[in-house]
Amino acid sequence: MTGREAAARRHALVCVAPTVLALGALTVYPGIWVLWLSLQRRIPIFDVSRFAGFENYAFLAVDPRFWSAAHTTAVFTLGSVALEVVLGVAAALAINAQRRGRRVALSLLLLAWAMPAVVGAKLFEWLYHPAAGLINVALGRHSINWLGDPVVALPAVILADVWRTMPFVAILCYARLLAIPADVYEAAQVDGAGRLATLTRITLPLLGRILLLAVLFRTLDALRAFDIMFVLTGGGPAGTTETLTVYAYRALFQTLQLGFGSAVSVIVFALVMTVAWAYLRLLRTGTVAA
Amino acid sequence: MALARHLTSEAAQRAIAIGAALSPTRQALYRDPEVVRGHPAMAQLQTLALAGRPRPVTPYYLLLSATVQPEFSAALVGVKRPERAIADAGKRLNFFLQAIR
Numbered sequence: 001m002t003g004r005e006a007a008a009r010r011h012a013l014v015c016v017a018p019t020v021l022a023l024g025a026l027t028v029y030p031g032i033w034v035l036w037l038s039l040q041r042r043i044p045i046f047d048v049s050r051f052a053g054f055e056n057y058a059f060l061a062v063d064p065r066f067w068s069a070a071h072t073t074a075v076f077t078l079g080s081v082a083l084e085v086v087l088g089v090a091a092a093l094a095i096n097a098q099r100r101g102r103r104v105a106l107s108l109l110l111l112a113w114a115m116p117a118v119v120g121a122k123l124f125e126w127l128y129h130p131a132a133g134l135i136n137v138a139l140g141r142h143s144i145n146w147l148g149d150p151v152v153a154l155p156a157v158i159l160a161d162v163w164r165t166m167p168f169v170a171i172l173c174y175a176r177l178l179a180i181p182a183d184v185y186e187a188a189q190v191d192g193a194g195r196l197a198t199l200t201r202i203t204l205p206l207l208g209r210i211l212l213l214a215v216l217f218r219t220l221d222a223l224r225a226f227d228i229m230f231v232l233t234g235g236g237p238a239g240t241t242e243t244l245t246v247y248a249y250r251a252l253f254q255t256l257q258l259g260f261g262s263a264v265s266v267i268v269f270a271l272v273m274t275v276a277w278a279y280l281r282l283l284r285t286g287t288v289a290a
Numbered sequence: 291m292a293l294a295r296h297l298t299s300e301a302a303q304r305a306i307a308i309g310a311a312l313s314p315t316r317q318a319l320y321r322d323p324e325v326v327r328g329h330p331a332m333a334q335l336q337t338l339a340l341a342g343r344p345r346p347v348t349p350y351y352l353l354l355s356a357t358v359q360p361e362f363s364a365a366l367v368g369v370k371r372p373e374r375a376i377a378d379a380g381k382r383l384n385f386f387l388q389a390i391r
Contacts, residue, residue, distance in 0.1 A: 041389040043386075043389060045349045046349065048389050048390055052389075063382065064381075065360070065378065149367075150367050150369050235360070237363060237367055238369040238370075239363070239369075254352060255352060255353045256352070257386065260386075
């Protein structure tokens with residue numbers, strides 16, 4: 001290594017150091033601490049603090065509430081991401097086909113996306129209100145207890161989430177649509193492709209890669225979703241909207257089981273990392289051409 | 291002071307009981323004909339209110355309540371059978387308490 005290379009290397013290390021330090025202090029250190037906590041029984045108000053090995057995890061394996069929360073998380077993630085992709089692509093295509101008012105449509109979409117999750121959730125809390133909510137009034141007083149009925153509560157929460165996050169998918173897709181050159185469509189027209197063929201043979205395949213990216217982000221967010229159900233239902237009725245993160249919060253801060261709650265968080269972390277890894281592999285292998 | 295006097299007055303408490311179905315703070319109102327006409331269960335509510343006791347002052351309260359409440363709720367709305375709900379709550383409580391003992 002020449003002196004110049006060594007200097008460049010030192011310079012690079014100095015430049016990277018702040019990021020490494022910040023990530024270490026804010027991510028790695030707390031992460032390892034949570035992992036360590038999850039191997040303990042620790043309940044500060046009772047002065048309990050002892051090493052317990054995998055006791056917390058062993059209990060989680062047979063804990064019905066944990067499995068119910070895992071099931072709710074899976075349904076919420078699949079339902080909301082699927083709806084968001086379908087509606088997002090539809091919205092992007094609709095805006096792209098529009099001649100006028102694109103800006104207004106985009107601003108309206110962004111408005112929903114830019115709204116803080118808690119504000120959006122509060123909005124839906126009023127829309128869903130069993131007596132005074134706009135939805136029930138519009139339904140002509142066929143009063144449905146949207147957030148209080150164990151059967152409709154989860155779909156209602158999913159719908160609120162889709163409203164807020166569908167614009168994310170729509171805007172990503174719209175940006176990709178703008179980048180598709182017009183000659184591709186002209187060539188298709190010359191070859192006699194109809195509207196449906198153009199959509200399924202050209203537009204959707206070209207959207208593939210960006211959609212995969214959007215789905216990755218949305219899946220990771222949905223797996224960690226907390227604010228929307230916390231505000232709308234608090235995990236109720238009867239725990240039917242309790243996701244893993246809400247369960248972890250309850251264990252950690254409502255019953256102050258620091259060890260047990262950490263074990264739930266570690267599982268959420270492992271789940272999110274696995275999904276992220278799988279998607280990234282899919283992106284890298286390039287099975288979806290773009 | 292004037293606001294407190296107004297809100298606790300018989301007229302205001304009657305309006306709150308009829309309009310918002312909140313339990314009045316004046317006992318006489320539980321038998322008030324106008325209130326009972328709108329909310330026939332008021333008389334039973336009075337019995338309940340009089341039988342009420344403050345929460346026990348114990349560090350276990352939060353743990354018990356947070357563990358048992360969702361199970362009772364599940365049994366009430368029919369998501370779980372009552373036996374199952376009690377068994378599930380018992381299992382969790384045992385796990386938590388075994389650490390404390």
